[in-house]
Amino acid sequence: MKKSFAALSFTAMLLASTSFSGASANSYSYLDEILTLQPDVSSNELMSSVEEIAKNTGEAEQQILEQIYKELKNDQAQGLAEAKSNQTSGDSGGTVSVGNSTKGNFYYTPSQTAYLDHGHVGLYYTSTTIVESVPSAGVRTISTTARKVDSSGALVKSVSTTTTNRNNAANWAYSQVGQSYSYNFATNRSTGHNGAKNCSKLIWSAYKLNGNLDLDDDGGLGVYPRDVRDAPSTKLVRNI
Structure with a gap:
């Protein structure tokens, strides 16, 4: 019985760890993509803003990063659509x-x-x-x-x-x-x-x-x- 409980506990911990790692990976993926689109903005500056927004809104930082990424991509797409020969x-x-x-x-x-x-x-x-x-x-x-x-x-x-x-x-x-x-x-x-x-x-x-x-x-x-x-x-x- 003790072995069964220990095994279940270990499995739960492993699943939690895997889930957390996946979320972190997604967050950092968005962060990297954002910094690629805005290379003159430091990660510290960006994350400081994200943390402040998360604190004020109650949203998860990952959601905020995803929204920022989507806005940047939309702006990029609009710019390309409107692109002229002499910018x-x-x-x-x-x-x-x-x-x-x-x-x-x-x-x-x-x-x-x-x-x-x-x-x-x-x-x-x-x-x-x-x-x-x-x-x-x-x-x-x-x-x-x-x-x-x-x-x-x-x-x-x-x-x-x-x-x-x-x-x-x-x-x-x-x-x-x-x-x-x-x-x-x-x-x-x-x-x-x-x-x-x-x-x-x-x-x-x-x-x-x-x-x-x-x-x-x-x-x-x-x-x-x-x-x-x-x-x-x-x-x-x-x-x-």
């Missing part, structure tokens, strides 16, 4: 100036950032000045004549809110000039509004803090430039 990086331009627009509007252009075509967005601080976050400089300002983009797929959009909210959002974005760039798109909804940020986080935070607008088309864990571009509360001003 530019977030901080270097194409051949066409973005042109002037109203304070609080933003522009979108196809763009290669962190090895993926995430697209790129920048906010109009004045009719002739853009505030944006780019890898080489972080949050900066640049004139609309100097900001060149690829005209294929580039556009200007407005946000459907009050003039006060648009002005305050642009002013807040300007207050972030000098902050460093963050390559972490995957969990940027849960990171702080101040500090390092990428282009979509800059605009998302600006309107989240000024008007309580959520410029995130799919409401996922990460806010990508195309999420801002396609947010329901935005409308096309013109194609560039």
Whole structure:
């Protein structure tokens, strides 16, 4: 009887160990895939965000990693589907100036950032000045004549809110000039509004803090430039 109990206990432990190892392997598999898609984000930085999200939501870390992976793959697929022959990086331009627009509007252009075509967005601080976050400089300002983009797929959009909210959002974005760039798109909804940020986080935070607008088309864990571009509360001003 004792031998039978010991055998059953050992079998239960073995099954539990196997199950745990399988779950861990899946988690690390997602982690590795995510880091491959976002190679400039460290595993420590990513897992710190994942742990915080898990703590706040009660979801398992593996589920969160899976969701991040799916969002990245969906964004990658959308980028490939929209791919144009002349893509530019977030901080270097194409051949066409973005042109002037109203304070609080933003522009979108196809763009290669962190090895993926995430697209790129920048906010109009004045009719002739853009505030944006780019890898080489972080949050900066640049004139609309100097900001060149690829005209294929580039556009200007407005946000459907009050003039006060648009002005305050642009002013807040300007207050972030000098902050460093963050390559972490995957969990940027849960990171702080101040500090390092990428282009979509800059605009998302600006309107989240000024008007309580959520410029995130799919409401996922990460806010990508195309999420801002396609947010329901935005409308096309013109194609560039």
